[in-house]
Amino acid sequence: MAHEHDHHDHDHDHEHSELSETQLRVRALETILTEKGYVDPAALDLLVETYEKKVGPRNGARVIAKAWADPDYKKRLLKDGTPAIGEVGYAGRQGEHIVVLENTPKQHNMVVCTLCSCYPWPVLGLPPVWYKSAPYRSRAVSDPRGVLNDFGVTLPKDTDIRIWDSTAEIRYLVLPMRPEGTEGWSEEKLADLVTRDSMIGTGLPKQPGEAK
Amino acid sequence: MNGGQDLGGTHGHGPVMPENNEPVFHGEWEKRAFALTLAMGMPGGWNIDMSRFARENRPPNQYLDMTYYQIWFAALETMMKERGFVSEDEIQAGRSLHPPKKVERILSSADVEKTLHRGGPTERDTNTKPVFAVGDKIRAKNINPATHTRLPRYVRGRVGTVERVLGCHVFPDSNAQGKGEDPKWLYTVRFDGRELFGPGADATSTVSIDAWEPYLEKA
Numbered sequence: 001m002a003h004e005h006d007h008h009d010h011d012h013d014h015e016h017s018e019l020s021e022t023q024l025r026v027r028a029l030e031t032i033l034t035e036k037g038y039v040d041p042a043a044l045d046l047l048v049e050t051y052e053k054k055v056g057p058r059n060g061a062r063v064i065a066k067a068w069a070d071p072d073y074k075k076r077l078l079k080d081g082t083p084a085i086g087e088v089g090y091a092g093r094q095g096e097h098i099v100v101l102e103n104t105p106k107q108h109n110m111v112v113c114t115l116c117s118c119y120p121w122p123v124l125g126l127p128p129v130w131y132k133s134a135p136y137r138s139r140a141v142s143d144p145r146g147v148l149n150d151f152g153v154t155l156p157k158d159t160d161i162r163i164w165d166s167t168a169e170i171r172y173l174v175l176p177m178r179p180e181g182t183e184g185w186s187e188e189k190l191a192d193l194v195t196r197d198s199m200i201g202t203g204l205p206k207q208p209g210e211a212k
Numbered sequence: 213m214n215g216g217q218d219l220g221g222t223h224g225h226g227p228v229m230p231e232n233n234e235p236v237f238h239g240e241w242e243k244r245a246f247a248l249t250l251a252m253g254m255p256g257g258w259n260i261d262m263s264r265f266a267r268e269n270r271p272p273n274q275y276l277d278m279t280y281y282q283i284w285f286a287a288l289e290t291m292m293k294e295r296g297f298v299s300e301d302e303i304q305a306g307r308s309l310h311p312p313k314k315v316e317r318i319l320s321s322a323d324v325e326k327t328l329h330r331g332g333p334t335e336r337d338t339n340t341k342p343v344f345a346v347g348d349k350i351r352a353k354n355i356n357p358a359t360h361t362r363l364p365r366y367v368r369g370r371v372g373t374v375e376r377v378l379g380c381h382v383f384p385d386s387n388a389q390g391k392g393e394d395p396k397w398l399y400t401v402r403f404d405g406r407e408l409f410g411p412g413a414d415a416t417s418t419v420s421i422d423a424w425e426p427y428l429e430k431a
C-alpha cells in the first residue's frame with residue numbers, strides 16, 4: 001500500500017497519457033476500418049446500444065423471480081438452464097450453454113473466471129470492472145470468504161462455499177435464496193429484490209424492506 | 213500459456229473494489245473498442261480462442277497494468293495486423309493508406325440482433341464415448357504449454373472428482389492455433405479447497421473448473 005501511495009501521482013499521469021494514446025488509436029482504427037468497408041458504423045452503434053440499454057442484470061432478475069414464483073419453472077431452470085432462460089426470451093452470445101446453480105442454507109455458489117472474463121451476457125449484461133480484475137480473479141478461488149468480506153457479505157461458518165471457475169464455454173448463473181417475507185409477491189416485485197451480485201454469488205438479494 | 217492472465221491463487225493484488233452504480237462503459241473509447249472487437253469477428257475470420265490468446269500473449273507486467281478494454285483493443289490490433297487488415301502506418305496516419313483486403317462478409321446493422329442471438333455454441337456431435345464418468349477420481353495433468361490452454365495452473369497435479377459430463381466441445385488448445393476445432397469431452401471437475409491451496413485453506417470451500425478430457429488422467 002505504501003508503495004502504491006508513493007507512486008500515486010506518477011501512476012495517475014501515466015494512466016492519463018496511456019488513455020489518450022488508446023483513445024487516439026481506437027478512433028484511428030475505427031476510421032480506417034470504416035473507410036476500408038470492414039465495419040458498418042450503424043452496426044457499431046447498435047452493438048453499444050444493445051449492451052448499454054437492452055441486455056443487463058434486469059434480464060437475469062426476471063429469470064430468478066420467475067423461478068422463485070413458479071416451482072415448475074425452477075425445476076426446468078435447474079435441469080437445463082439454456083432452454084429455460086430462452087423461455088423468458090434471453091439467449092445467445094456468451095450464454096450459449098448456461099448452468100444455473102441453486103443457493104441453499106447448506107451451500108453458497110460463487111462464480112469467477114480466473115483466466116479472463118467469462119460471464120453470462122444474455123442474463124447479466126457485460127461484466128463489471130471488478131469481475132475482470134486481478135483482485136477478484138486471484139482470490140475468489142483461494143480465499144472466497146475474504147472476497148465475500150470485501151463485498152460486506154458474511155456467511156454462516158458451516159455453509160459450504162462452492163466456487164465455479166468458468167474455464168470453458170459453460171456460463172453460470174446463481175439462483176439466490178428467496179428472501180423471507182415475500183409470500184404472494186408478484187414476479188415483477190420479486191425481481192426488484194434480485195441484485196446483479198446475488199446472481200454472481202458475491203452478494204445476497206435485497207430484503208423486502210430494501211426494495212426500491 | 214503460463215502468463216499474466218492465469219491469476220487463480222496469486223497474491224498481492226489487494227482487495228476487490230466494487231464501484232457503486234458502475235456504468236456499462238467508462239468513456240466513449242471503451243464503447244468503440246468493444247463494438248469494433250465484436251464487429252470484426254465476422255470479416256476477421258478468427259475464433260474466440262485465438263482472441264483469448266491474443267489478449268493473454270503479452271508480458272505479465274503489461275497484462276496486469278492494462279485495463280480490460282485496453283487488453284481487448286491491443287489484441288484486436290494484433291489480430292488485424294497479423295492478417296493484413298490494417299498496418300501501423302495507417303494507425304499513425306489515422307486513415308486508410310492501402311487497398312482493403314477482400315472479405316466475405318461484414319456485420320451489417322440489420323444482422324446485429326440475429327448474430328448476437330445465435331451466438332457461438334461450442335458443443336459438437338461425436339461418435340466417441342467419454343472416458344470418465346460422474347464420481348471418477350481424476351488428476352489434472354501437469355502440462356505447461358506456451359500456447360493457449362484453459363487449464364489453470366492452480367489445479368495442475370491436483371486430484372478432484374468428476375461431477376458433470378458436459379458434452380463434447382471445441383478444444384481451445386487446438387482451435388486457438390488454427391489447428392481445427394478437434395472437439396473433446398468436457399467435464400466439470402471439483403476439487404477440495406485444501407487439495408488446491410493446502411491445510412490453511414477454507415475447509416468449507418470447493419472449487420470446480422470445466423476441463424477437457426486431454427487435461428485429465430485417472431487418479
